[in-house]
Each structure stands twice: as structure tokens, then as C-alpha cells.
Amino acid sequence: MSKKLSIKELAKLAGVSTATVSRILNEKGGYSSETEEKVLRIVKETGFSINVAAKALRTNISKSIGVVVPDITNEFFSRIVRQISLYFLAYNYSVFVCDSNESLEIEKKYISELQSRNIDGIIYVQGQNNNGLEDMDLKIPVVYIDRSPVNADVVIESDNFLGGVIVADELLRLGCKNLIAIRDIHNLSSINDRIEGFISRLREENVESKIFYIDNPTVEDGKIKMQEIIDSGYKFDGVFASNDIVSIGVYNTLKNNGIAVPKDVKLIGFDGNELIKSCFDFLLTIDQDVEKMAVEGCKILYEMMTEDISIKTRIKIPVSLNRGRGESNGTFN
Amino acid sequence: MSKKLSIKELAKLAGVSTATVSRILNEKGGYSSETEEKVLRIVKETGFSINVAAKALRTNISKSIGVVVPDITNEFFSRIVRQISLYFLAYNYSVFVCDSNESLEIEKKYISELQSRNIDGIIYVQGQNNNGLEDMDLKIPVVYIDRSPVNADVVIESDNFLGGVIVADELLRLGCKNLIAIRDIHNLSSINDRIEGFISRLREENVESKIFYIDNPTVEDGKIKMQEIIDSGYKFDGVFASNDIVSIGVYNTLKNNGIAVPKDVKLIGFDGNELIKSCFDFLLTIDQDVEKMAVEGCKILYEMMTEDISIKTRIKIPVSLNRGRGESNGTFN
Incomplete structure (x- = not known):
């Protein structure tokens, strides 16, 4: 028989799933010897060949x-x-x-x-x-x-939007009245959604907020922007840093300016960075799973x-x- | 001409380096047109073929x-x-x-x-x-x-041995008299060398030290071991943590026990972890390049x-x- 079958046609003939066929051809186990015999018999009878098997045979490389x-x-x-x-x-x-x-x-x-x-x-x-x-x-x-x-x-x-909502809720719960967010300028769906969730929740409560932009989500850019905001005299009591690395820069600048976290200013980051948590186990963040x-x-x-x-x-x-x-x-x- | 030349033989014939031959065959630039002509002429005359070129031709994949x-x-x-x-x-x-x-x-x-x-x-x-x-x-x-x-x-x-020597020197310079090191039990050349440098420098100065072992070089193992050492009543005023991640665990445990770094105890890590430096810019460490x-x-x-x-x-x-x-x-x- 010269016609080549697809793995789907072979699976249909054998009355099993394509995954099972794949496992049998690759000798991965997880099927009965009865099923194996049946599939291998059809393979033999039909002269079945599939790209994957041929490729593996040709190059001797695995998946x-x-x-x-x-x-x-x-x-x-x-x-x-x-x-x-x-x-x-x-x-x-x-x-x-x-x-x-x-x-x-x-x-x-x-x-x-x-x-x-x-x-x-x-x-x-x-x-x-x-x-x-x-x-x-x-x-x-x-x-x-x-x-x-x-x-x-x-x-x-x-669920980045939800994350932004949670940040807003928590900062409001902690009594913040003047909220700011610091984010990078890149047009990323993840960051956009966080900020959108944050703003939309605050709007529901008629709370104003101001978004500050940094070039890149780094410690250094977080530091510099936070210092600029402090120097400008802008009043705030809650900060949402769009990731934990930025929040480190924000935290250190606040501290160096004699502003205590969380006594004077509340700060929430995003990501749940494990090493940063190990260093600062008191910082608030949104854990991503x-x-x-x-x-x-x-x-x-x-x-x-x-x-x-x-x-x-x-x-x-x-x-x-x-x-x-x-x-x-x-x-x- | 049926005999296949090696790239070395081809280079010798052309009077150039094998690297130049390689660059010419791969059209990478960085050679004179004169050299290129010469090499390609020999390639043509000798029917030269090399594995690399053949492979690239066959599979159309790059380096x-x-x-x-x-x-x-x-x-x-x-x-x-x-x-x-x-x-x-x-x-x-x-x-x-x-x-x-x-x-x-x-x-x-x-x-x-x-x-x-x-x-x-x-x-x-x-x-x-x-x-x-x-x-x-x-x-x-x-x-x-x-x-x-x-x-x-x-x-x-x-130069891990040198790193260990520098740690010992610095702790001595800071006035430490009772030194400990915390390292993991794995038989790694890098960690072994650090500890050996540390101990051998202290021996030269007739200063005693004690090595404590942890299962893995993690924050958690550093924490637990440091607490054990404190609880045991063992006296120390200087700690060498064999990497920065362990030093975070050590630092936080010292702090939680009311022991101030560096006032009461000096602490030096190893690696120069950038994120940890961003969090704790006061911690001492050995920077690896x-x-x-x-x-x-x-x-x-x-x-x-x-x-x-x-x-x-x-x-x-x-x-x-x-x-x-x-x-x-x-x-x-």
C-alpha cells in the first residue's frame, strides 16, 4: 500500500486518539499492550509513515x-x-x-x-x-x-486588570487620598491593563490619581522619577509601582528622603519577585502565579x-x- | 581533482589563516578582495569541500x-x-x-x-x-x-581563593576577633576555594574561625543556620556567607534577633548580586566580574x-x- 496516512487517519483506523498513536510510535508507555499491538499492526499493514517518526529516524534527535x-x-x-x-x-x-x-x-x-x-x-x-x-x-x-x-x-x-483593581482597593483601605502610579512608557498589554484596572477602580470611588512615566522599568528609573516627584512638591500618600523592581527604587528614594514606608506613604509593587521579598519582607506586592x-x-x-x-x-x-x-x-x- | 582538502590544508595552500578561510566561505567580510579571490580560486581548482559548508547547505541553518x-x-x-x-x-x-x-x-x-x-x-x-x-x-x-x-x-x-582572602582581610580590618563562615555542603571548586582562601589567610594571622554547613545555598537555609548559631550561644562578631543569597538570610535573622549589621556583627557575602545590591546597598560583598x-x-x-x-x-x-x-x-x- 503506497498511500501515506496522516496520524489522524491512523488513529481513526485504530479507534484511538492521536496522542495514543504518538505515544506508541515514540514508545512512551501509558497504553495497554493490546492497543499497542493493534496500532502497530495497522502501521505494518498500511505502510504508515509520519513526518515525526521519519524525522526522528533520519536525525536521531528527540522531541x-x-x-x-x-x-x-x-x-x-x-x-x-x-x-x-x-x-x-x-x-x-x-x-x-x-x-x-x-x-x-x-x-x-x-x-x-x-x-x-x-x-x-x-x-x-x-x-x-x-x-x-x-x-x-x-x-x-x-x-x-x-x-x-x-x-x-x-x-x-x-489578570493584570484585576491586579490594578486590587492595588487601588488596598491603597484606599489603607486610607490613602492622593495616589500616584509610576509605570514605563512601553505599550505593553500587561502594564496597560494594570494601570487601567487601577484608574478605573479609583474613578468608581471618585478618587483622583496621577500617572508618572519612566523610560524603563528599572530600579534606577524608579529612583530618579521618585526624587523628581518629591522635588516637585507634588503631594501623595500612596504609590503604585508597576513592578517590584521599580518599587525598590521608589522605596529607597523615599527612605533616603526621610519618608517612611508605610507610615508616611503606602507603596505597592507588582510581580511577587521572590528575591525582593526575601530582602524586604514587609513590602506589599501583587503576586503573579x-x-x-x-x-x-x-x-x-x-x-x-x-x-x-x-x-x-x-x-x-x-x-x-x-x-x-x-x-x-x-x-x- | 577528487581528493577533499581539510580547511587547514586549504588555508596553507592559500597562505592565510583558517579563520580567514572560514570567514570567506561564510561571506562574513573582514578580508581583502584579493585574499577572497585567491581562496575562492583554490576552492574551485581543488574541488574543495568542507563539512561546515556542506552542512549549512544541506540544512540551511546558521551557526x-x-x-x-x-x-x-x-x-x-x-x-x-x-x-x-x-x-x-x-x-x-x-x-x-x-x-x-x-x-x-x-x-x-x-x-x-x-x-x-x-x-x-x-x-x-x-x-x-x-x-x-x-x-x-x-x-x-x-x-x-x-x-x-x-x-x-x-x-x-x-579567583575564588583570592575572594576568600579579601573577605578575611576586610573582617580583620573591621576589628573582628571571632569569625564564622556559612557555606553549603556541596563539593564545588568555587565554594571550596573561597573557604580555603578565607581560612588560610586567617591562619597566617593566627585567628580562629569556625565553618558552618547548610544543605543548600538558599535564603531559607541561611536564616535557619544563623538562628541555630545564635541559639547555641556561640560567640561571633564577623560572618562570611559564601554567597549573597545566603547573606540575605543571615542578615534578616541577625536583624530579627536585634543584632545590628554592621554595628554588632560584620557580614560579607559573595557574588555581587545586582538585585540584592539594589535592595541593600549597605551590604558588603565580593563582586565577581x-x-x-x-x-x-x-x-x-x-x-x-x-x-x-x-x-x-x-x-x-x-x-x-x-x-x-x-x-x-x-x-x-
Whole structure:
């Protein structure tokens, strides 16, 4: 029999799922010997061959995925990478990570290279200046985490809008009247949603707020902007820093100006950076469930790769307020 | 002419270096048109073919290296990765990063996979339980950074022994009489050297010290051990934490016990972790020149890959004491 079957046709003939066929052909276990015999018999009878098996035979390489992140030195992204690696380890996949250094050009280069090297799927965290890969010819499944272009099929992200709402609620609960937010200028969906949630909740309560912009979400930019605000004489008693790294700069500048946190000014960051929490266990932040985001992305990517189906979904992972040892301890400085 | 020449023979015939031949064949520029004509004429006359060109033609993939690190969430390793990516970007190489999660088994899997995918060279930071790849059949150049097996050909590392000496000197200069060090139990060359430098310098001055061991170099283990030491009543006025992450645990436990740093106890860490410095700009640490380590490793790997030569060398990168804003400010707590 010369006609080549697709994995779907083979699965249909055998009366099993494509995933089961894939597992049997790759000798991964998790099926009965009866099912195995049945599938292998059909493979033999039909002269079945699939790209994947042929490719593996030809190159003797195993399954793998690629992960592209914009800044591997940022704990938020490296935690995503760590969790993805752990997830796919259980399936005996290799995970190759590429650091795009916030450059769309480099992202495209890596995604093209990963495809050339027979990678099976990609998890993609975009840089802050980018707008997706609409002009790229992607032949493999892609899952976006955290940041998403408008045309993305699969996006896993924190509920950033909710995070902004929680920040506003908490600052109001703590008695703040004059609120400011410090964010970077980049047009990222994640940061936009946080600030939008923050502002919209304050509007409901008829509380004014002012947004200050910094070039980049760094400690240094947070420091400089906070000093500028203090020097300008602008009055505030609550600060929302759009991530924890910025909040460190804000905190240190407040402290150096003799302004106590949280006595004089309340401060809330965003991310739940573990190392910063270890240093300052009294700072408030919004915890992102980074591990859950990564796992949900992995699950969908794995399904797309093994079931040979296309999926269109946008999943929002809940966030939560972390008060650290917050108000229980008055001696923060 | 049917005999196939090696790149070395071709270079000899043309009277140029193998690197120049490589650059000409890959159209990378940086040579005169005269040299180019000469080499291409010999290529044509001899029917020269090399593996690299054939491979690139066959697969249409570009040059690349792999980087294997034990814990991508540790800033020390992610900074190495970032610098390697930047270095090779300039040569238009792709850099694929693998997180081994401190497992020798996973390291071996990744190194084998990287070879299978036509990677040109590997930069390898071993896990803390590992002893190299002596049983692996490596066909591509490998450069070790930070941690090294005894049989490694190329190793780039900080001068950890010197770092330990500097810590001892500084603690003595600050007037400490009763010194302790807290380190993890893993048999890593880097940590062993730090502690050895520390002890040997103290011996020269006839100062006693005591080493305490923790299971892992984490904030939590640092905290717990410091509390145990305090509870035991052991007297100390200077602490060497074998990395900055451990020093955070030590610092917070001292603070929670009403022991002021640096008034009551002096504390020095190791690494020069940038985020920790941003949080606690008064903590003392030994700065490792992470970027220089990475660049030196890249230079040698690039030479090995393009010159087709084997190199045997061990390079120690100087370290330096970082006093933060140290003694200039008395109000550390």
C-alpha cells in the first residue's frame, strides 16, 4: 500500500486518539499492550509513515520545544523558563531557551532558527517594543505568555486588570487620598491593563490619581522619577509601582528622603519577585502565579503538538495581594 | 581533482589563516578582495569541500552555540547567559540555553541533544553535584565557566581563593576577633576555594574561625543556620556567607534577633548580586566580574570553533571587594 496516512487517519483506523498513536510510535508507555499491538499492526499493514517518526529516524534527535524570553536576568522570565523546563522534562522533551534582549529582530531570528532545527513548538514571551510575528511563516504551534500581540491564537496572562483593581482597593483601605502610579512608557498589554484596572477602580470611588512615566522599568528609573516627584512638591500618600523592581527604587528614594514606608506613604509593587521579598519582607506586592501561567501554557502547547490540533484561547490567571509581614510589624525602617 | 582538502590544508595552500578561510566561505567580510579571490580560486581548482559548508547547505541553518546552566533563576547564571548571547549576537550566532536544574542526568541529555542539532560549541556551567562528562563522547568544543571538573580543558573562573582572602582581610580590618563562615555542603571548586582562601589567610594571622554547613545555598537555609548559631550561644562578631543569597538570610535573622549589621556583627557575602545590591546597598560583598568571565569564555570558544584548534587553559578572573555605601553611613537598620 503506497498511500501515506496522516496520524489522524491512523488513529481513526485504530479507534484511538492521536496522542495514543504518538505515544506508541515514540514508545512512551501509558497504553495497554493490546492497543499497542493493534496500532502497530495497522502501521505494518498500511505502510504508515509520519513526518515525526521519519524525522526522528533520519536525525536521531528527540522531541523539543523552544522558549523565547526578552530578558533572562529578570526573575519573572527565568521562573517561567524554569517551570517550562520542569514541565517538559516529565515528557522527556528538551527545552531550548533564547534571550531576545527585548529586540524584535532577534526574536524573529531565534524563532526562525528554532524552526530550522526541528523544534516541535514555541513558547514566546515578547519584548516590550514588539507587535507579534504576523509577517512570519510559522509552521509549528506557538503559545504566548504574559505579553500578547492582537492576532495571537493562544495567550496565557495574569489578570493584570484585576491586579490594578486590587492595588487601588488596598491603597484606599489603607486610607490613602492622593495616589500616584509610576509605570514605563512601553505599550505593553500587561502594564496597560494594570494601570487601567487601577484608574478605573479609583474613578468608581471618585478618587483622583496621577500617572508618572519612566523610560524603563528599572530600579534606577524608579529612583530618579521618585526624587523628581518629591522635588516637585507634588503631594501623595500612596504609590503604585508597576513592578517590584521599580518599587525598590521608589522605596529607597523615599527612605533616603526621610519618608517612611508605610507610615508616611503606602507603596505597592507588582510581580511577587521572590528575591525582593526575601530582602524586604514587609513590602506589599501583587503576586503573579508565574508557575501556573507556565504550566497552563505548557499544557496547551503539548496538546497542540501531540494532538495535531489548532487551539484559540486566552487564559487569565488570577493574581493576589501579598501583604508580606505588612501591618503586623510597625518597624519597617 | 577528487581528493577533499581539510580547511587547514586549504588555508596553507592559500597562505592565510583558517579563520580567514572560514570567514570567506561564510561571506562574513573582514578580508581583502584579493585574499577572497585567491581562496575562492583554490576552492574551485581543488574541488574543495568542507563539512561546515556542506552542512549549512544541506540544512540551511546558521551557526549556533549551546549554553547549559544549573539554575537559570539565579542571577549569577542568567547574567552569564545574557552576556554570552550578546557576545555571539555580534557574530550572528544563535545561542540556545538549557537549564539543567542541578541534575547531571539532565546536563548529559542536553549536551547530547545540542550535539545532535548541529550546535557548534558549548559553554557549560556544571551543577553542584556533578563531576564532568568524562564518559561522554564530545565532538564539539566545550568551555567550562565557574565550576570545573578535574579533567576540563578550558575553564574560566573567578579567583575564588583570592575572594576568600579579601573577605578575611576586610573582617580583620573591621576589628573582628571571632569569625564564622556559612557555606553549603556541596563539593564545588568555587565554594571550596573561597573557604580555603578565607581560612588560610586567617591562619597566617593566627585567628580562629569556625565553618558552618547548610544543605543548600538558599535564603531559607541561611536564616535557619544563623538562628541555630545564635541559639547555641556561640560567640561571633564577623560572618562570611559564601554567597549573597545566603547573606540575605543571615542578615534578616541577625536583624530579627536585634543584632545590628554592621554595628554588632560584620557580614560579607559573595557574588555581587545586582538585585540584592539594589535592595541593600549597605551590604558588603565580593563582586565577581561575571561579564568578563562570560566574554573570556566566548572568546576561547569562538577561537576553538573557527580555527579548528584545541586549547587547554585555566583563566582566573580577578574579584574585588564591594563595600556598598558601607561605612560612610551608620544608620543601616
